Amino acid sequence: MSNTPNIIDGLHVASLVRDEVRCDVNDWLAAGNRPPKLQVILVGANQASKVYVGAKTRACNEVGIESETIVLPDTTSEKILKERIQELNNDDSVDGILVQLPLPSHMTPLAVIESIDYRKDVDGFHPMNVGRLTIGQPCYRSCTPAGIMHLLKHYSLSPRSKHVVVVGASNIVGSPAAIMLSRENDEGKATTTICHKYTKDLTLHTISADMVIVAAGVPGLITGQMIKEGAIVVDVGMNRIPDPTTERGYRLVGDCDYDSVAEKASWITPVPGGVGPMTVAMLMKNTLLAAKKAVYPD
Numbered sequence: 421m422s423n424t425p426n427i428i429d430g431l432h433v434a435s436l437v438r439d440e441v442r443c444d445v446n447d448w449l450a451a452g453n454r455p456p457k458l459q460v461i462l463v464g465a466n467q468a469s470k471v472y473v474g475a476k477t478r479a480c481n482e483v484g485i486e487s488e489t490i491v492l493p494d495t496t497s498e499k500i501l502k503e504r505i506q507e508l509n510n511d512d513s514v515d516g517i518l519v520q521l522p523l524p525s526h527m528t529p530l531a532v533i534e535s536i537d538y539r540k541d542v543d544g545f546h547p548m549n550v551g552r553l554t555i556g557q558p559c560y561r562s563c564t565p566a567g568i569m570h571l572l573k574h575y576s577l578s579p580r581s582k583h584v585v586v587v588g589a590s591n592i593v594g595s596p597a598a599i600m601l602s603r604e605n606d607e608g609k610a611t612t613t614i615c616h617k618y619t620k621d622l623t624l625h626t627i628s629a630d631m632v633i634v635a636a637g638v639p640g641l642i643t644g645q646m647i648k649e650g651a652i653v654v655d656v657g658m659n660r661i662p663d664p665t666t667e668r669g670y671r672l673v674g675d676c677d678y679d680s681v682a683e684k685a686s687w688i689t690p691v692p693g694g695v696g697p698m699t700v701a702m703l704m705k706n707t708l709l710a711a712k713k714a715v716y717p718d
């Protein structure tokens with residue numbers, strides 16, 4: 421008999437988050453404050469990065485956050501980039517600073533991220549924010565895992581006491597997601613296993629999981645045979661697959677083989693329309709927090 425999982429609808433939930441931010445921004449303006457401002461830096465002409473920056477700019481416009489994008493050529497030196505960041509750190513009219521990743525290969529991403537004032541690091545990538553996350557202190561939480569936590573909460577899919585397997589251990593998705601899911605004093609409270617490319621037998625772990633969060637960047641990595649009946653599956657993957665039948669010449673797929681996983685899962689995120697829109701919505705939330713100095717008061 422075929423199984424029909426419940427859909428975790430990121431498009432819908434993200435629009436609710438943006439509505440909430442828009443109302444909060446209106447209240448903030450009505451109280452006599454200037455609009456929150458997000459400063460984006462885009463280095464180089466990576467096509468996917470341009471698309472992501474466009475989505476962030478549109479979301480800012482929608483919720484009443486001012487946004488400005490500095491576009492630098494991909495030959496820009498790390499020194500020049502850091503100088504531009506320093507100017508923004510010192511600019512009181514800028515609340516949030518976001519350097520779009522990936523950076524050109526001659527740059528060290530962590531060194532660039534560390535040059536952002538952590539009080540303006542609305543992406544939540546600065547070691548100060550990551551460190552504070554791990555010990556449960558107020559911080560900017562990385563937008564994608566924060567978006568996953570928000571989705572789970574919206575659908576009352578509590579990770580508490582569940583066995584959650586996170587596939588992928590990057591600094592921006594897998595690792596912070598595992599921290600948020602496992603902290604016993606915050607909303608997570610899950611027993612969490614982190615898998616990565618060195619994991620010997622991935623199925624051994626995923627098959628026993630009540631919830632699987634996949635952020636590996638490998639299309640079709642997780643199949644139905646690898647998950648247990650009734651598992652909750654969150655697919656973070658966003659992979660461009662060449663597809664000459666589409667206008668853009670590609671289509672987006674996740675890290676799960678959707679059809680076979682849907683046969684087993686009780687809940688599942690579609691790709692696109694799952695985690696992706698949440699990332700941008702959480703960025704709007706973080707930028708408003710920055711304007712209000714709610715995380716790091718003066």
Ligand code: NAD
Binds near residue numbers: 594617
């Ligand atoms: P990354 O390349 O930095 O990290 C990938 C992680 O997956 C690594 O820890 C690696 O060890 C692990 N991995 C790779 N192959 C594996 C395998 N065969 N088995 C188990 N683990 C494996 O990637 P990232 O930046 O974390 O992104 C992961 C995916 O999520 C990508 O598809 C990316 O496009 C997507 N993403 C989506 C959003 C969003 O908003 N939805 C945001 C960020 C990233």
